[in-house]
Amino acid sequence: MEKKLTVSYSPHVRGYESVASTMLEVIIALVPALAGGVYYFGFRALAVCAVTVMACVLSEYVWDKLTGKENTTGDLSAVVTGMLLSFTLPVTIPYYMAAVGGIFAIIVVKMFFGGIGQNFVNPALAARGFLLASWPVAMTSFVAPMTKLKIFSSNADAVTSATPLAYIKDIEGAEAASYTDLFFGNIPGCIGEVSALLILIGGMYLIFKKVIRPIIPFTYIITVGLFGYLFDGGFLAGDFLYHTLTGGVMLAGFFMATDYVTSPTTAKGEFIYALGAGVITGVIRLFGGYPEGVTYAILIMNIVTPIIDKYVRPRVFGTGRGVA
Amino acid sequence: MKYTFKGGIHPNDGKAATENKPIVQLAAPEELVFPMVQHIGAPCSPCVAVGDAVKVGQKIGDSDAFVSVPVHSSVSGTVKAIEKRRHPNGSVVECVIIENDGLNTMHEDIHAYDDIDALTKDEMIALVRKAGISGMGGAGFPTHVKLNPPADKNIDICIVNGAECEPYLTSDHRVMIETPKVVLDGTKLIMKILGVDKAYIGIEENKPEAISSMTECAKGYDGIEVKVLKTKYPQGSEKHLIKALTGREVPSGKLPADVGVVVNNIDTCTAVYNAIAYRRPLISRVVTVSGAGIKEPANYRVLIGTPFEYVIDSAGGLKEDVAKVVMGGPMMGIAQFDLSVPVVKGTSGILAFTEDEVKPKNYSPCIRCGKCVRNCPMGLMPLYINAYAQARDVEKCLEYNIMDCISCGVCSYTCQCEQLPSQNIKLIKDEIIRRRKQVK
Numbered sequence: 001m002e003k004k005l006t007v008s009y010s011p012h013v014r015g016y017e018s019v020a021s022t023m024l025e026v027i028i029a030l031v032p033a034l035a036g037g038v039y040y041f042g043f044r045a046l047a048v049c050a051v052t053v054m055a056c057v058l059s060e061y062v063w064d065k066l067t068g069k070e071n072t073t074g075d076l077s078a079v080v081t082g083m084l085l086s087f088t089l090p091v092t093i094p095y096y097m098a099a100v101g102g103i104f105a106i107i108v109v110k111m112f113f114g115g116i117g118q119n120f121v122n123p124a125l126a127a128r129g130f131l132l133a134s135w136p137v138a139m140t141s142f143v144a145p146m147t148k149l150k151i152f153s154s155n156a157d158a159v160t161s162a163t164p165l166a167y168i169k170d171i172e173g174a175e176a177a178s179y180t181d182l183f184f185g186n187i188p189g190c191i192g193e194v195s196a197l198l199i200l201i202g203g204m205y206l207i208f209k210k211v212i213r214p215i216i217p218f219t220y221i222i223t224v225g226l227f228g229y230l231f232d233g234g235f236l237a238g239d240f241l242y243h244t245l246t247g248g249v250m251l252a253g254f255f256m257a258t259d260y261v262t263s264p265t266t267a268k269g270e271f272i273y274a275l276g277a278g279v280i281t282g283v284i285r286l287f288g289g290y291p292e293g294v295t296y297a298i299l300i301m302n303i304v305t306p307i308i309d310k311y312v313r314p315r316v317f318g319t320g321r322g323v324a
Numbered sequence: 325m326k327y328t329f330k331g332g333i334h335p336n337d338g339k340a341a342t343e344n345k346p347i348v349q350l351a352a353p354e355e356l357v358f359p360m361v362q363h364i365g366a367p368c369s370p371c372v373a374v375g376d377a378v379k380v381g382q383k384i385g386d387s388d389a390f391v392s393v394p395v396h397s398s399v400s401g402t403v404k405a406i407e408k409r410r411h412p413n414g415s416v417v418e419c420v421i422i423e424n425d426g427l428n429t430m431h432e433d434i435h436a437y438d439d440i441d442a443l444t445k446d447e448m449i450a451l452v453r454k455a456g457i458s459g460m461g462g463a464g465f466p467t468h469v470k471l472n473p474p475a476d477k478n479i480d481i482c483i484v485n486g487a488e489c490e491p492y493l494t495s496d497h498r499v500m501i502e503t504p505k506v507v508l509d510g511t512k513l514i515m516k517i518l519g520v521d522k523a524y525i526g527i528e529e530n531k532p533e534a535i536s537s538m539t540e541c542a543k544g545y546d547g548i549e550v551k552v553l554k555t556k557y558p559q560g561s562e563k564h565l566i567k568a569l570t571g572r573e574v575p576s577g578k579l580p581a582d583v584g585v586v587v588n589n590i591d592t593c594t595a596v597y598n599a600i601a602y603r604r605p606l607i608s609r610v611v612t613v614s615g616a617g618i619k620e621p622a623n624y625r626v627l628i629g630t631p632f633e634y635v636i637d638s639a640g641g642l643k644e645d646v647a648k649v650v651m652g653g654p655m656m657g658i659a660q661f662d663l664s665v666p667v668v669k670g671t672s673g674i675l676a677f678t679e680d681e682v683k684p685k686n687y688s689p690c691i692r693c694g695k696c697v698r699n700c701p702m703g704l705m706p707l708y709i710n711a712y713a714q715a716r717d718v719e720k721c722l723e724y725n726i727m728d729c730i731s732c733g734v735c736s737y738t739c740q741c742e743q744l745p746s747q748n749i750k751l752i753k754d755e756i757i758r759r760r761k762q763v764k
Contacts, residue, residue, distance in 0.1 A: 006648045007661045009747040011733030012675075012682055013335060013491065013654040017740040019688045075688060117689040117741075213698075265694030265707065314703040316725050317563065318576035 019116070023076035025211045029202035030083050030255065036198040037191035041091035042148030045191045051095050053082030055102025063111045077116050081105050084124035087192025087251055088295070089131070090142050091149055092160075097135055101127040121302040122259045125252075129295050142188040161188045165247040168232065169291045182245035193251040196244075203254030215267055216274045217253040223278025224249050231286055248294040249281065256294075262302040269305075269312040277301040326529060327568040328554035331701035333734050335557055335655070337530060338492040341621040342614045347498050349625045350638055352399050352428075356629030357666040358384060358420045359411045363458035364465045365391035370420050376403045381431040381605050383456075384420045393456045393466045397422055398607035398627035400429040412632070412651045412665040413658055419666075422629070436602050440513075448517050448600050455599030456606045456669075461485060461560070461589035462652050464670040467596065470586050471517045477581040479518050481570060484511050486527040486534065486590045487553055487560035490653025493673045495610040496590040498623045500527065500534035503594065504541035510593030511548055513600050518586055523548045524569045530555040557655060558732040562587045564701055576728050606669060613639040615654075617646035617676030626667050632674055633663045647679040655733040688741040696735035696745055702728050706735035710745035713752040726753055 037045040056078040064071050085101050105127035110119045132139045143149070144161045164187050166174035177187045185195025193199070206212045221244050228243030230236060244250070257263060257277055264273050277297045284293025315322060361367040366389030372378060378397045386394040401424045409419040437443070443451075453468035473479055484507070488496040500507060511523050525542070527535050529552050539550045551569055553559050563574045565587060572583040580587055588596075591609060598604040607628055614621040619640030626635055632649070636642060642649075650657035651671055667674075696706035704725055712720040729749050736746035 003642070003646065005646070005659070005661050005663075006682060007659040008648075009744075009750055010650075010652075010657055010659075010731070011655045011736050011746060012648055012650050012657065012659065012677060014685065014737050014739070014742075015333075015335070017738075018685050018742075019691060019740055020686070022693070022740055074686075077691075115689065117691045260691045260693040263692075265692060265697040265705065267698075309705075309708075313705060314697065314700075316576060316704060316728050317567075317702040318573050318578070318728065322573040323575045 019075040019077065022211055023080050025206065025209050026080050026255070027076065027083065029205045029211075030080070030087070030192070032198040032201045033087060033192040033195060033251070034083065036185050036195040037087070037091070040145040040185055040194060041143065041191060043151050044149035045091050047151045048089055048091060048093060048095070048098050048191060049083060049086035051098045052086040052089070052102040053079055055099040056082035056085070056106045059103045059106040060111065063107060072115060075116060078106055081110070081123045084192075084255055085127050087255075088124065088128040088190050088248060090139065091191050092141055092143060093138055097131060097138060101131045104130050117261055119261055120306075121299050122256055122262050125256055125295050125298055129299060132295070142190075144188050145186045145194065163188045163247070163291075164242075165189075165291050168228075168243070168246065168285060176242070177246075179241060179245065182242070190248065193248045196250045199250040199254055203250075206254065206258075212254070212258040213267070213270065215270045216258045216263060219271050219274035220253040220257050220278045221249055223275050224281050227279060227282025228285070231282065243282075243285075247292045252294045252298055257298050257301070262305055264305050264308045264312065266309070266312055266314050269308045272308055272312060273301050273305060276304065326552050326554045327526070328556060329559070329564040329567050329701060331699050331703070331734070332556040332558060332564075333699050333737055334555070335491050335737060337555075338614070339494050339497070339530070341492070342494045342612050342623055343497055343531075345494075345498070345621070345623050347502055347610055347623045347625050350627070350630065350635065352424050352426070352627050353630050353634045354424050355404065355631075356397075356399055356422050356424060356627065357409055357631065358395050358397065358422065358629045359409070359666065359668060360385045360395060360418045360420070361411070362395060362464060362628075362668040362670065363393050364463060365389060365393070367417065368392065368395050370406050370418070372403050372420065374403050374406055377401070378403060378422060379429045379431040381434045381607060383605075384422075391466055391469055393453060393458050393468070394605075395420070396456055396605040396607050398629050399424040400427050401425040410662050410665050412660060412668060412671065434602060434604050437600070440601050443600065445517050445519070448513065451600050451603065452596055455595065455604065457592060457595045457599060458669050459589055460591040460595065460609060460669060460672070462656065462670045462672055467588065467592055470588070471514065473518075473581040473586065478584055479581060479586055480520055480522065480584045482511065482515050482518055482520050482523040483565060483569060483585055483587045484523065484525040484590060484593055485560055485562070485565055485587055486525055486531075486538070487565060488531070489528060489555075489557045489560040490655055490657075490673075491557075492614045492675050493612045493653050494614070494623055495612045495672050497531050497534050499590050499594060499610055500531070501537045504537050506597050507538070507590055507593045508541055508545050508548060509601070510595070510597035512545060513596055514586070514588060514593065515547065521547045525550045526553050526559075526565050526569050527551070528553045528555045528559055558701055558730070558734065561701065561730055561732060563730070576725075609667070609669065609671065611635065611667060611671055612673040612675075614673065615650075615675035616678045616681060617643050617649075619643060626671075628669060629666045631664050631666055632660065635667060635674055636663065636676070642676055643678065645678045645680075646676050648677045648682045650675045650677065655737070656731065685740075685742040690741050690743050693740060695738040695740070699734050699738050701732060701734060702730060704729060706745040706749065707743075710735075710743055710748050713748040716752070718752065718756060721749075721752055722756075727756070729753060
């Protein structure tokens with residue numbers, strides 16, 4: 001027979017998903033929150049996002065070139081990292097700092113450890129932590145919402161204002177925001193984390209598309225809320241909703257903590273991971289030095305993930321309680 | 325309530341091409357090839373010589389071993405050669421090649437019994453072995469061994485597997501629609517042999533015609549109940565079928581008989597009935613010929629020993645862009661490279677796929693999305709077994725329960741990184757089985 005046939009082990013058919021298609025879904029899910037950022041803070045928000053995305057994609061491209069590897073930017077994961085990083089930055093951040101963040105995320109956190117799938121912490125969050133430690137003032141200066149900054153407007157003109165999160169910390173001048181403002185995003189804060197509504201829309205899209213499971217976001221958000229309710233300002237005196245709607249809890253719950261590479265693979269493991277991240281967030285918020293604990297809480301649980309995956313395994317069919 | 329199990333996937337079922345096509349009897353080719361191993365167990369030795377005249381249903385190979393079944397000629401003619409030929413499982417085995425004389429002379433042994441009710445259990449088991457019946461779902465375990473469980477196993481339920489969860493395949497589906505009575509009569513005989521009074525026929529809900537046909541017909545039978553299963557791959561896996569229908573879980577490393585269940589395929593029941601009522605050996609089976617690479621998809625009743633080429637040509641032949649030909653379903657079937665191989669007792673389908681359908685996706689390192697873990701019907705963590713399998717770390721593979729893997733292919737199907745976990749795991753699993761056999 002002339003025609004050559006392909007021979008391989010089964011299965012001979014496969015699903016339609018690829019890394020790029022999954023990452024594209026995440027990018028789509030991030031668009032509402034980005035639109036919110038542009039609405040509240042002006043086109044500078046979009047420019048910051050463009051800078052981090054370009055920094056991420058370019059550094060991955062250059063790294064691949066320099067190390068003689070195949071170009072891996074086509075999987076779109078660097079785009080997602082760049083977008084997520086920009087979401088955690090204040091709109092007034094100087095562009096070069098945003099670019100440094102993007103380069104750090106890809107080169108140090110991702111490529112140093114072997115590229116996609118090999119990073120042991122979330123690149124975007126690690127970069128945010130790095131920027132926070134390097135330029136604490138620039139990273140914590142927030143402008144009031146509806147301060148529409150133009151792309152090249154001077155940041156000196158912007159009037160800084162305290163975030164609603166600072167209220168939890170009893171920082172002077174900080175005022176509580178209304179639930180409506182918190183929900184729609186009419187508050188000072190980072191580019192992509194102000195509007196709970198728009199993040200929820202994106203998050204629900206991902207759950208609907210089965211890209212993520214609801215376990216991590218809901219466990220995480222509810223834990224943070226419960227922790228606040230239990231311990232903020234006395235036992236059972238806290239405000240559940242206020243804790244869940246402020247800071248980066250929503251964004252991190254749906255988009256950061258759910259990062260495949262750095263979260264456990266089993267349902268039970270995901271629950272433990274999200275619970276741990278929620279508790280650490282609460283502890284840092286209420287008892288720590290920083291006003292916001294989301295970044296470090298998730299980074300810590302990222303590191304715990306391999307241990308969770310090692311010890312929390314699914315029940316093998318035909319063993320344990322399944323067998324009478 | 326629909327019965328189901330935990331895990332699994334919903335691949336595109338591809339059954340539309342053949343599910344409404346009645347079974348057509350395929351004419352015999354001029355030359356047929358009968359491998360001496362078509363079952364799990366000891367291979368047969370030929371009991372005919374080159375030049376011998378054989379009749380339809382005449383035994384041409386047998387073995388003394390208990391776990392083995394004889395092979396019969398499906399045509400009348402002359403033994404042309406006894407030589408090594410390719411088997412559809414890829415190996416080269418001893419085969420009896422018969423030239424068809426076209427006369428279709430029946431062997432004297434094939435005739436109807438006057439009174440099958442008078443047969444004892446042992447007589448019936450002997451007839452099943454004599455007819456050369458091995459499981460027709462694909463694995464090919466000798467049926468008489470299943471019907472004769474050790475005395476300490478208390479069998480109380482008999483299950484007939486009509487799930488047909490593999491995409492594209494419609495052979496069981498058509499049999500259930502066209503000859504439900506024969507299937508049920510066969511089931512009744514199996515129940516009698518095993519001494520059980522309860523039988524479930526599990527059918528996936530995507531086969532409403534088969535469900536209604538079987539349910540209607542089953543009304544006349546005591547103790548046989550048709551149960552509707554949720555459509556999900558791999559519902560037809562023996563362990564998951566038992567779990568869905570009875571709630572019992574076959575313990576790791578054990579057999580269905582250990583939880584009091586014996587499972588048989590739909591067409592196996594037909595074969596059992598024919599063996600006992602007519603003393604007719606297993607010489608033909610229903611084969612689905614389908615896939616985008618086949619010009620005229622069809623369901624054929626094919627004589628065992630018919631070359632794949634002949635069957636494919638009868639279905640209009642292969643299209644230009646065919647890239648892969650598979651025996652069985654796309655999830656667990658065996659890829660073929662030589663289409664002169666014959667249809668064997670376990671050939672449920674011959675599928676042809678085009679370049680587009682089988683071309684690999686872009687490879688990526690594992691991104692730990694966890695879909696393989698979530699969907700694994702055995703509760704394994706394929707991503708880790710895959711990593712250890714690629715590193716050839718057998719100990720770690722065993723620690724992650726590699727031997728519980730049923731090679732259903734779900735992990736590879738859901739993998740977005742083209743990691744091929746199922747394939748890598750099977751490679752190491754087969755190696756472990758080989759080594760264990762050597763140690764014995």
